[in-house]
Amino acid sequence: MNANEFDVIIIGGGITGAGTQRDCAMRGLRTLLIERSDIATGATGRNHGLLHSGARYAVNDAESAEECIKENMILRRIAAHCIDETDGLFITLPEDDLGYQQTFVDACRHAGISAEIIDPELARRLEPSVNPDLIGAVRVPDGSVDPFRLCAANMLDAKLHGGQVRLHTEVTGFIKEGDTIKGVHTRNRQTGEECDYYAPVTVNACGIWGQHIAEMAGVKVGMFPAKGALLIFAHRVNNLVINRCRKPSNADILVPGDTVCVIGTTSTRIPFEECDHVAVTPDEVTLLITEGAKLAPSLSSTRILRAYAGVRPLVSADDDPSGRNISRGIVCLDHETRDGLKGFITITGGKLMTYRLMAEIATDAVCRKLAVQKACQTADIPLPGSEEKSYEAVAQKIWEAPTTAQKAAASRMGTSAARIRTGNKRDDALICECEEVSVGEINAAIDRLEVSTLTDLRRRTRVGMGTCQGEFCACRAAGLLAKAHGCVESERTDLEDFLQERWKGNFPIGWGDTLREAEYTQWVYKHVLGL
Amino acid sequence: MKFDTVIIGGGLSGMIAGITLQKAGQRTAIISTGQNALHFFSGSFESMQEPEQRVLDLFAEAGVRLHYTPGVRLMPLGTFKESALSLEDVDLFPTPAFAKKVLIVNFTGYHDFFSSFLAEGLEKQGMSCRVRFLNLPEMERFEQSPSEMRSVQIARTMDRVWEKVVQEVRVLLKDEDTVILPQVFGLQDTSVPGRIRQNIPARVIFAGTLPPSVPGLRTQILLKQRYQLLGGTYLMGDEVVRAHTHRGVVHSVATKNLDNHYVEADSFILSTGSFFSKGLVSNPFEVFEPIFGLDVEFKEDRNEWYNPAFKEDQPYMHFGVKADANLHALKDGKPLKNLYVAGSVLGDNCPEFGTAAGKAIRTALHAVDQILKK
Numbered sequence: 001m002n003a004n005e006f007d008v009i010i011i012g013g014g015i016t017g018a019g020t021q022r023d024c025a026m027r028g029l030r031t032l033l034i035e036r037s038d039i040a041t042g043a044t045g046r047n048h049g050l051l052h053s054g055a056r057y058a059v060n061d062a063e064s065a066e067e068c069i070k071e072n073m074i075l076r077r078i079a080a081h082c083i084d085e086t087d088g089l090f091i092t093l094p095e096d097d098l099g100y101q102q103t104f105v106d107a108c109r110h111a112g113i114s115a116e117i118i119d120p121e122l123a124r125r126l127e128p129s130v131n132p133d134l135i136g137a138v139r140v141p142d143g144s145v146d147p148f149r150l151c152a153a154n155m156l157d158a159k160l161h162g163g164q165v166r167l168h169t170e171v172t173g174f175i176k177e178g179d180t181i182k183g184v185h186t187r188n189r190q191t192g193e194e195c196d197y198y199a200p201v202t203v204n205a206c207g208i209w210g211q212h213i214a215e216m217a218g219v220k221v222g223m224f225p226a227k228g229a230l231l232i233f234a235h236r237v238n239n240l241v242i243n244r245c246r247k248p249s250n251a252d253i254l255v256p257g258d259t260v261c262v263i264g265t266t267s268t269r270i271p272f273e274e275c276d277h278v279a280v281t282p283d284e285v286t287l288l289i290t291e292g293a294k295l296a297p298s299l300s301s302t303r304i305l306r307a308y309a310g311v312r313p314l315v316s317a318d319d320d321p322s323g324r325n326i327s328r329g330i331v332c333l334d335h336e337t338r339d340g341l342k343g344f345i346t347i348t349g350g351k352l353m354t355y356r357l358m359a360e361i362a363t364d365a366v367c368r369k370l371a372v373q374k375a376c377q378t379a380d381i382p383l384p385g386s387e388e389k390s391y392e393a394v395a396q397k398i399w400e401a402p403t404t405a406q407k408a409a410a411s412r413m414g415t416s417a418a419r420i421r422t423g424n425k426r427d428d429a430l431i432c433e434c435e436e437v438s439v440g441e442i443n444a445a446i447d448r449l450e451v452s453t454l455t456d457l458r459r460r461t462r463v464g465m466g467t468c469q470g471e472f473c474a475c476r477a478a479g480l481l482a483k484a485h486g487c488v489e490s491e492r493t494d495l496e497d498f499l500q501e502r503w504k505g506n507f508p509i510g511w512g513d514t515l516r517e518a519e520y521t522q523w524v525y526k527h528v529l530g531l
Numbered sequence: 532m533k534f535d536t537v538i539i540g541g542g543l544s545g546m547i548a549g550i551t552l553q554k555a556g557q558r559t560a561i562i563s564t565g566q567n568a569l570h571f572f573s574g575s576f577e578s579m580q581e582p583e584q585r586v587l588d589l590f591a592e593a594g595v596r597l598h599y600t601p602g603v604r605l606m607p608l609g610t611f612k613e614s615a616l617s618l619e620d621v622d623l624f625p626t627p628a629f630a631k632k633v634l635i636v637n638f639t640g641y642h643d644f645f646s647s648f649l650a651e652g653l654e655k656q657g658m659s660c661r662v663r664f665l666n667l668p669e670m671e672r673f674e675q676s677p678s679e680m681r682s683v684q685i686a687r688t689m690d691r692v693w694e695k696v697v698q699e700v701r702v703l704l705k706d707e708d709t710v711i712l713p714q715v716f717g718l719q720d721t722s723v724p725g726r727i728r729q730n731i732p733a734r735v736i737f738a739g740t741l742p743p744s745v746p747g748l749r750t751q752i753l754l755k756q757r758y759q760l761l762g763g764t765y766l767m768g769d770e771v772v773r774a775h776t777h778r779g780v781v782h783s784v785a786t787k788n789l790d791n792h793y794v795e796a797d798s799f800i801l802s803t804g805s806f807f808s809k810g811l812v813s814n815p816f817e818v819f820e821p822i823f824g825l826d827v828e829f830k831e832d833r834n835e836w837y838n839p840a841f842k843e844d845q846p847y848m849h850f851g852v853k854a855d856a857n858l859h860a861l862k863d864g865k866p867l868k869n870l871y872v873a874g875s876v877l878g879d880n881c882p883e884f885g886t887a888a889g890k891a892i893r894t895a896l897h898a899v900d901q902i903l904k905k
Contacts, residue, residue: 488650
């Protein structure tokens, strides 16, 4: 068998693709994952990072709610280092209908979600940042999840099971024989190198871009691009997820994550052409701040770090202009039975929370085609890094008396932090001071996690995600990447791309301290460093 | 407290104004938050063509040695930029191909000096480069704490151990005609860069590091010493919280540290810098000047503040306080008779004074001339 022949090719390096590759690889298949950019660049990395309890969907979409709570419990077991078990509140404000609370709680319980009505006074004590005017509160098992970490851990586990990964590589066409997809033509977007890969089954896991990939294969999948805008604040003002106890609406979820918190989202239908460069508008920013301050009033005086937007991969069902009433349900299409096209599967719909289940469904379909009979184990075997539950225990095991930077590394990498070269002061030197990322951690990411650009590195390690937004760490890290890849010239362009990417999220909220920081960064890179 | 002139802001502009006024016999005070653009000074004064003798004298008397050699200077990421008036340890060349063989020397574990970018940039210009790293026992203490390896900490040590660097470089040096070192020398002992040059048998060039800029901090220290030697009152780490203005005349300002004590003066100079130094403050709806509420030139529509491309010129950087031809600050369209505006808080207003550091110096001197004419 040739080096470019596999059992299954998965297109798309989001969480669905990475999860599907892991599942396929764990069932013994030879897998190849192809992603045109980096992992987690689409909807995977552009959401709240909410570990849904399912409560949000309980009233309108019982099926999604049930899937959510089941997966919620599974992820706590298998992805401990990606998850923060914060719990969540659904609060009722004076302008909301308190009568909705009982409907909500009944629906939650029906879906198997524990939902406990608590006294507003207790809610204020549990979550001091909550709007003190609340008249009702329900506690649910929400949490937060780091989608970049989750995606990287899935990809890593697939690789540990023999999977291969081609990032920054796009599918330019399908290799078709009669009514069967036999493989794909690809082109590496960094080197221009073209390559063909062959497999009896190809899985389309491209989220909203799946419509385009399906078209390329000659079948039609109607998608519904719904943009959601979000804001990241520079402090973690809340420790519990805060939701509004009413019908899902704009900007009614505030999720804490690492050192920050995220408010979102909006929902606007956009034309397909905009999916590749969604921008956050000033109106959206105003709406998010105004609505966010109703959940936690201190948000109105908290510095905003960044604005960003993602596109939900919803499958078209009706003409609902907002996209909110479409089911977030999972859609797995076997194009052989649906369209008469053999060797091609589309897995779409769903959401970050249900990626594992989506991967299981897709892998079951792949296995049926290949007549492989192996059971799915992804719900039971922890992801690499998640073998231990508490990152503090992990840090202690590795370093005995861990520094704050080492604890931070353990919280990001879990047990994989043991692979960081340490004991040598040069490896302990900090590259990113905001997020406390060391030379050793960056080199560990470069070694195992397919890093080719600074932006890739940011997704693996949080370099440049902190308050300075990469002002200093970007060029320090660029030096390390240039050394690892032996190429300085491309690193110069990479540094420009990284700063551009940061600016894209900064200028929509460019006032106050954000503008101060931006002025400094722009002046330093242009006039002092000479980029 | 009563002064002839109170200067708000202790950056380049404020310091130049203070020194010149003290020399002319005035009693002045500078109120400085401590953060200013000298902390990330490149070492070259932008838009400073044909500097007046009195500018050169003013710096020379403070011990800041300048040279005026129009040409290009080497930037920290290995590119080149046109410059003219510069600090003595910033070299300017007629063309970017300034050497044949270059030895670039960095310290092991120092990530704020971009030796590989420099080498690549110089190789593009046809030079051959060798990069070497020094391990000095004196540097080991920085590695105790992972965030200590920064320009200022190294510079403090280098004032003492620069001779060891010279020895090590002499050992490393083969047939190179030029040696490049990071700009971490001469923070307190200003003779160090010159002495390094005398003791290495090749041309020595100092290339910039990540901020804080050691030449910038040195310049600030020297100007401040000169100002204080001339009898000026430097209120460090303080900031003006409000001003008392009556009928178009500023009478006094109150500061954070001197609670309830008004600082009075005949004239005031506002040299508080742009956004970074908080001379200009913004919220989602406007850009304002926080002390006097002066008229600020800015775009009403926030979408027009930015260019979505990071590397393009950014409109917000041109916003600034409005002033008349003699730099009187404008408030509600009318000049305040004894408040002058100098430096980057002006933004693009009063373009006849140039831009950046050149503008900081020229507007400071022009404001001083107006004050002394009275």
